[in-house]
Amino acid sequence: MTAKTTLFAFLLTAPLALLARADAGGAAAALPSAPTADQSTAAKLVYGVLSDSRYAYRPRALDDALSADMHKRYLESLDAGKQYFTAQDIAKFDVYKTQLDDAIKGGDLTPAYTIFATFKQRVDERVAYARGLLKQDIFSFDGSDRFEYDREKAPWAADTAALDALWRQSVRNDWLRLKLAGKKPDDIRKTLDKRYQNLAKGFAELKGEDVFQTFVNSYANAIDPHTDYFTPKSADNFNMTMSLSLEGIGAVLQKQDDVVAIREIVPGGPASKSGKVKAGDRVMAVGQGDSGPMEDVVGWRIDDVVAKIRGTKGTKVRLDMVPAEAGLDSKPNRIVLVRDKVRLEDQAAKSEIITIPAADGAPVKRIGVIKLPGFYQDFEGRRRNANDYASATRDVSKLLTKLRADKVDGVVLDLRYNGGGSLDEAIELTGLFIDRGPVVQVRQSGGRVEVNGDDDTGIAWEGPLAVLINRGSASASEIFAGAIQDYGRGLVIGETTFGKGTVQNMLDLDRWPANEGPRFGQVKLTIAQFFRVSGGSTQNKGVVPDLSFPASVDATEYGESTYDNALPWTKISAVPHVRYGNFAPLLPKLSTLHDARVAKDKEFQWWSQDVAEFRAERAKKSITMNEAERRAERDRDDAKRKQRQAERKQLGLDLDPLADDSGDDGLQSSERNLAQEVAREKAAEKRPDPLLRESAAILADAVRLLNEDRQLSAQVLPTANQPGHWAD
The missing domain is CATH 3.90.226.10 (2-enoyl-CoA Hydratase; Chain A, domain 1)
Structure with missing residues (x-):
């Protein structure tokens, strides 16, 4: 796995990236600089639970020593690959090392938001730098240099120049992977420019609840590796996974650029029974009941689209969908489905x-x-x-x-x-x-x-x-x-x-x-x-x-x-x-x-x-x-x-169904044809x-x-x- 692949995977899977809600117009709201009243109360409640031996198996005193541990974990949760912060940034954050325990106890989580604001700024800077490199003549590959993609135990980059060197190699590696897969320079430049834009968009969509959960988890994970905090939304998702069931239409969704598409149909669910939905179809708008307004969900975060589509068994949801084979500007088809309980078989x-x-x-x-x-x-x-x-x-x-x-x-x-x-x-x-x-x-x-x-x-x-x-x-x-x-x-x-x-x-x-x-x-x-x-x-x-x-x-x-x-x-x-x-x-x-x-x-x-x-x-x-x-x-x-x-x-x-696969195509999952990607995954199950x-x-x-x-x-x-x- 390349460092760029790791970087993007982090966006999708790290606690920070429990994608937050976009507003009704689809644009991300400005990130607050301080926690809400509920978040302040939640932080105090978490402290009360994790410091009490009646609840926690191994409670730890929330003191300066644990604060320093939290500080380290929070920085690593934001920048696991050490690709955004510099050593100079980390030095500035040292002032918070012994303050995070007081922040949790008092419910004043300003340090968490202050650190995140710098992180968000660094993301924008890195994306701008990466996109700028695509216009330069740096894509010859006849030297003896190597791309150091595993930076988990590496020191923080000394300064911006050191980060530039890291990202230069990362971008060149992305380019080389696509070139080896047979892509032409213009197509490579277009693919990577969109990739880096989407990276910035993903972070831009983050809201206070994401920052809050990530920060509180720096405390929870310092207690032991398997203690975690969940916001109400993420708790619902966790419990749904454990129950192996949900109430909705029975479709797995995936974000592709600015739209949410159907990745897979759950057998036996409303979408499957209707025969009107297939992998690759794009969701453009969602309406509730027989006559509720249709909400344009283009540009929305995937979890917000999911929240609109999910609902109580027996209720109706209307979807405006553009078929997989049609252009994105084509007239959508309106589909009405009755939600039901769906078993995740x-x-x-x-x-x-x-x-x-x-x-x-x-x-x-x-x-x-x-x-x-x-x-x-x-x-x-x-x-x-x-x-x-x-x-x-x-x-x-x-x-x-x-x-x-x-x-x-x-x-x-x-x-x-x-x-x-x-x-x-x-x-x-x-x-x-x-x-x-x-x-x-x-x-x-x-x-x-x-x-x-x-x-x-x-x-x-x-x-x-x-x-x-x-x-x-x-x-x-x-x-x-x-x-x-x-x-x-x-x-x-x-x-x-x-x-x-x-x-x-x-x-x-x-x-x-x-x-x-x-x-x-x-x-x-x-x-x-x-x-x-x-x-x-x-x-x-x-x-x-x-x-x-x-x-x-x-x-x-x-x-x-x-x-x-x-x-x-x-x-x-x-x-x-x-x-x-x-x-x-x-x-x-x-x-x-x-x-x-x-x-x-x-x-x-x-x-x-x-x-x-x-x-x-x-x-x-x-x-x-x-x-x-x-x-x-x-x-x-x-x-x-x-x-x-x-x-x-x-x-x-038995023949390997993927034996004729051409290997690394240089693409990320969201950049591939969804129907073909799902078919490939199904074939992998038959290896x-x-x-x-x-x-x-x-x-x-x-x-x-x-x-x-x-x-x-x-x-x-x-x-x-x-x-x-x-x-x-």
Whole structure:
């Protein structure tokens, strides 16, 4: 990833960039120089919560030391790539180092706005400089210079001249990427000029609520990495994500220049059922009900357009839309949709079956796979005792019933990149695979330990089980994987997990003032630490798999251990629990079979090569600016893709749907054709997954070995009459 790519991604994903509301005319309002009364009150409420041991697991005194920490985090949240502020700016901000604690306590957040005002000025200066470079003759690429794109640990640029040098290389790199993709100079200049304009526009749309949330999070994140503050709007979005449902038209939107376009249609939603909306269509105006006024939303921020389109189930919304294939100045079509409750199925659990061929006389094995991207739960629906509330456990249970009916020989639960979610769901999901017993120990701030477990008799899947994890598996995923490992209920395969061993809860700041509507937001704060039933914590260390794949990312680059204020690893007493099996005697044989198989598995070898190459390139933290060298690298990558595709055909493997892709097109997501971009993403989901297939093969090996060797089976699974017995 280039530094410019990183820079723009920061705009879209950093806490600061929770895009604020534009006014009815679409223009951004002037940024206030001081917080509102509600924001001042919210800051004091956040302080009251995070400094109180009744709420926070590890409260910290808000003093000058913590103020200095906040100061550092706030500056880094604004300028993570150190591409806007100079060392001279930072020196001027030093006056605030010991004032931010008083600012939070007193609700006078003037320092935050003062710093941001300078930041906004620097953004405008940098964008003007970048656009000016496009008119200069600086785009020859025959030297030996390099672009240093990783500036996370770099010092702040000494002065404006040093920043100019950084941005010069960044702009040249943007130009070179587009040139290598076959773009002509005039097109490159036009694309980049619009890109930099949009960068400035994005920051210009920010309002006080964005600055406020970012600043308060510099305090919250200083307490621990997983404590966060949410404005009322961002709290609604967080809760919607957890519930996996919303009320609206069922469309994913994306900003493209000054308009908001349909990125994707959610199956089963009003937009999908109407047949009148498709990817790439642009929203020009929105009206409420049958006769409300149409509001022109061109130039609006995406979250404001979303707010207009979303609404209560059963209500109508009118949309003036220009089709994807028409010019932007074409006459729009008016579409009327009735809002409904929409389930976000793309983020729900899904299943498939992988067939493992016969080997050494052993029969074919059919392994069911359940992919679970998150431990979601509709908390409000559950409180109402609704029959159809979203629940990861309920969805997985249904899929297990189907897989059992399909007579699979084993099940792999794929938790890769599952960042967690509901603690209750992790416990209940574990209960689908064990009869009864403890699942997790939870230690509160006062030191009291509670044991939470599965109290229901019965088991949804008694047969062979494997859990696939990687560095992106965190929190609830680690509770589940750790419990399965401690019970000896299944094999854990993959990479060591993230290492997040803490529990968070959402606390509504409006609970005390008893407001009629949301005003002060919510705090997601750490309230406890969880421990495995074996007594060890997953904190920092994560869950170590029984059988390991090559690490795709180093623990020094990603995971809990990379946070400077993460809680340390610790251990408490174990609690009694059943051991269904002990896989230690089986692991050497499984490893031998695994090594032999992947030595012949082209897809697995290619994946391993790609991981090694990626990590080697990432370690360089820079890229050559020599066109001939870059073109040679591109040609090598193209040749490698073509060679692999030829080998796939020769070996009868599934073809990679993206193998003919020409590589880096130099564009950002918002600059591409939306329909084509979505199609490309869908194709990526169909790429060969050698890790998932190998996990299924390992589980099939385990089933075969235990069926063939009764002595080994007695060692591994001594409780043959208990749930979890694998052998026939």
